[in-house]
Amino acid sequence: MEKDLNDLTYTEALAQLEQILSALRSDSCDVDTLAERTRRASQLLIECRRRLTRTEEELAQVLDELDRNVAQ
Numbered sequence: 001m002e003k004d005l006n007d008l009t010y011t012e013a014l015a016q017l018e019q020i021l022s023a024l025r026s027d028s029c030d031v032d033t034l035a036e037r038t039r040r041a042s043q044l045l046i047e048c049r050r051r052l053t054r055t056e057e058e059l060a061q062v063l064d065e066l067d068r069n070v071a072q
Contacts, residue, residue: 002040005047013051017044 020041
């Protein structure tokens with residue numbers, strides 16, 4: 001059973017993506033699971049991108065605060 005996306009760390013989500021990609025590139029991926037794996041990979045990509053964007057925004061805020069405090 002797959003973990004809910006919100007219960008995964010970024011590292012776990014990335015590891016799942018790598019595992020799916022590896023399976024898709026090999027002969028071990030059968031047609032019966034192709035759509036399911038592609039759906040999961042899409043969900044993982046969206047979640048990873050969301051987390052990276054949020055982290056980037058948070059870092060920008062921290063750096064802006066730091067710049068303002070140094071300038072005072």
